[in-house]
Amino acid sequence: MFYQAIVFLPLLGAIAAGLFSLRQQNSAAIAVSVSGVVISFILSLFAFAHVAMGGNTEIVSVARWINSGTFEANWQLRFDTLTAVMLIVVTGVSSCVHIYSVGYMHHDKAIARFMAYLSLFTFAMLMLVTADNLVQLFFGWEGVGVASYLLIGFWYHKESAHTAAMKAFVVNRVGDFGFVLGILAIFTLTGSVSFDAIFADTASYQNAVITFSGISLPALEVVSILLFIGAMGKSAQLGLHTWLPDAMEGPTPVSALIHAATMVTAGVFLVCRMSPIIEYAPIALDVITIVGASTAIFAATVGMTQFDIKRVIAYSTCSQLGYMFFAAGVSAYPAAMFHLTTHAFFKALLFLGAGSVIHALSDEQDLRNMGGIWRKVPVTYTMMWVGSLALAGFPFFAGFYSKDMILEAAYGAHTGVGMIAFWLGCAAALLTAFYSWRLLILAFHGQPRASAEVMSHVHESPNVMTLPLIPLALGAIFAGWAGYELFVGHDMAAFWGDSIFILPSHTAMEAAHHVPLWVKLLPIVLATSGVLGAYIAYVKMPHLPAKIASACGGFYDFLFNKWYFDELYDRIFVRPAVLFGGWLWRRGDKGTIDYFGPDGLSALVGRLSSRLVHIQTGYVYHYAFAMMIGVVVLLSWYFSGFGR
């Protein structure tokens, strides 16, 4: 009951809040949804203590779900260390966001609906992380997709919001397609979708092949890459990342919950969860490393040039997710999970802080119209500093431990791709520090660029919005220090138990602790230079950025336009699809199905009907004639020989 409650309390909260929203009982809706999630968080703490610290794995049965032929999927909740970590992250951040939303959304009439969606999302995410088999995981996976769609498009009267919601959904479908194929491949291979059954003898499938249209491919590689495609969609990795910046159309608490701490990390979670399979797929690991490292540097370059405060943070998220993936790619899953956890705290903090700024500036999101407000919003300002320090990886903040661990692991892997990842990661670290301080300086310092009227309204957010920042800030400061030994240090093996599997030959985690000193120092140096660079560019010489931008010309445009990914996709996929769809619609649907179907039939019926009305002249001899014709036709039918 205890474990089920963690998962189902948010669902109950969502249902109740949804019902209350029908009757406009906003405060009741807020009360149930917030308390559902907060209780779930408190229970999660106990679960964490029992499962992760105590080293127990709990499998809790809920119901038999699908039982069809040889396919069997029971509805079971699995609580191991991996799940317990995610539980803390999900329910913790979700609780803060729920409380924050009460303040942030209090002007909105539909706040009850918003709270219901938030709780629904939390439930789906919990289903995802507690899944005991792939089908159940997929249920949660799609559940968060739906909830994310609803939340991004929450202000559905805004054209851009529902376009963004649709885009998120469609892009995720691409990834989901890979994920589904991956699940099917695993079922074909092992005959089961349950984790225990799949992982029991993965090693024996090492040489198995999947033959597809005459080509034989190593089965585990195929499975791993398919699963990773799914993860790429959810975690906005290079190629499938385009939805994440657009998703900032949703209310800011949504960005903090979904697009920083929870949903986008589902891909990382999936890769760690499937480590017993992926470990046997060296090519897939390399692919993951390369994609992750490319994403890290790509998103960081784009983040430098954006002016929407939330988009900067969104690209930063994208970049940090890249770090987590290349950590997983070099078999440093614990490092990936460690960064996932610390990142959840400081990124949620940054988003909520940004939300506070936006709130203070009367819904202004453009950095060019901000500035000079740091004295008026001291709490927010402090929080943004804490978040940025943690993000940039300054010593003793959370990001320092986790990001450095990742870079050291990449270096320690001693492989080609590992080194590529290491150098790209270091470059991204420099850029990260740069854009973080660019954001801080542009948003808070310098001359106010907002209108006088907006400036007169600038005010610190209410307590209900600033208080939830405090636990997140504490996390951003201390999570790295507190979690280091457990997640990636000496207690690592005992802590993770069986939930993460690393081949003994993959020694990146171990080697990470024995890297040269310069490797340890380099990220700090780079971060400091990034900060200094931002200081010079935006405080000392404010004309410099524009000069550089114009000097670089095409390159700057390339970055500013997000490497033209959207335009590229528009050309390659969207327009042909629209053209093809339009053709199908005109020729296929209207031209064929409608023409001969509904429209054609109704026209035919209309013609027939008016013909009949004409025949019905009212003259008896016409009627008699019709009867005689009828007899004659029937007779000639027989005489012409058809009737025999």
Next chain:
Amino acid sequence: MEFSQITISAALPEFILISLALVMVLIAAFAKQTETDGEGSIKLVRTLSLLGYFAAFLALFSVPDGRIVLFNELFAVNDLVIYMKGLILVGAFFASWLVSEQWGEGVDRPEFHLLVLMAVIGMLLMVSANNLISLYMALELQSLPLYVVAAMRTSSLKSSEAGLKYFLLGALSSGLLLYGASLVYGFSGSTNFEAIASSLSGGASVGMIVGMVFLLSGLAFKISAAPFHMWTPDVYEGAPTPVTALFAIVPKVAGMTLLMNVTYSAFGNITDQWMQILIALSVASMIVGATGAIMQQNIKRMLAYSSIAHMGYALAGLAAGTSEGASAVVIYMTTYVFMGAAAFGVIMTMRREGTPVEKISDLAGLSASHPLLAAAMMVVMFSMAGIPPLAGFFGKWYVFLAAVNAGLIPLAVIGVLTSVIGAFYYLRIIRLMYFEDSDAPLDDGASHQNRMILIISVGFILLFFFGIGTLSQEAVSIVSVYF
């Protein structure tokens, strides 16, 4: 001829109604002389005929089971005949009950009920006919009173026109039927159904088939199957509404049963031949009925086309030539009687400032002014369109199932397509009632008997699916006499 106990009990319903008719002739004759007492005698005649139908219905239960042949093999009863007689009597009871004493339109005369009674006697004899002679005699006994009641509204040109048309075309169809009967007699040497059947055991000669085509054409006129349907819309529209109700509900049952009798017992050995005629009639009727109704503005005219389509569906079951098909026809006709009673139960409450109105557009906004009436009409229309779980759905379902199982898939496909087209004009009425406003609402106050009929028939339509299991088994067992 010997009147044994069995004779009396087997023909008891007919005996009761004929005796009653003789009494009513006298009452009607004397009522004429004392005009002042006219209304009282109408009431008396109407009550008597209702009681007569009721008594005849009860008398059906005294008919012994199994096949009984009486009166020099002119008259036969079996389970199917008994069931259909019951259906006819129920329909006749509804039709007469619907007519209030003050209806007007020329039906407020004692003779009206007398003539209807005579027609019902004709129908009962029709379904029992076991010989071409008795068939013709019963058919004419049914038809002649109906010609008269169609023209009963002497003040209306339309009514007279309807009566005359019906009479002329009816005479033509009788001619076809008689010509066919004489050919059949000539080639088989007998007018008795069993004798005809045994003469056909070796297959049919050309003359026999010509005779059969003529005979079936004459019968098709009675059930208004296309292309012998042309009289239907004009007569339905022109005749006084209570007469239309009678036409719509009762004679179709008798005609369909007669058709079953003739095809299964007289021509039971040449199923392949008559099947083709019935398929042709069925397809033509379904198409004409469905498409013809769309353009209509008059609700009686629309229901005329609707009944043509219904006959097409029932014929599809009959055309299957299997016991499954025959039982489907039994189910179909059962639902048909109740749907017809309910539809006319609504139509006959349609009055504006005391005058009956019959335009489809007069139903606009009915849901606002008469919610219960509109709900009843909605149920009837949905049922006629074949929407589950209403009675009309099951009728169509069994018919099409039988057609498919007999390999007549194109017929079933046409049936489904025409049902879709048909749904258009049934749903149009619902749309009018529920989604359009009217500036001149209809009068309040349905009569007591109207309300009762609506409760009974709509209740039947709604609750039909509880009884469909029993009814379908029963239908299979009563048609087993032919297979």
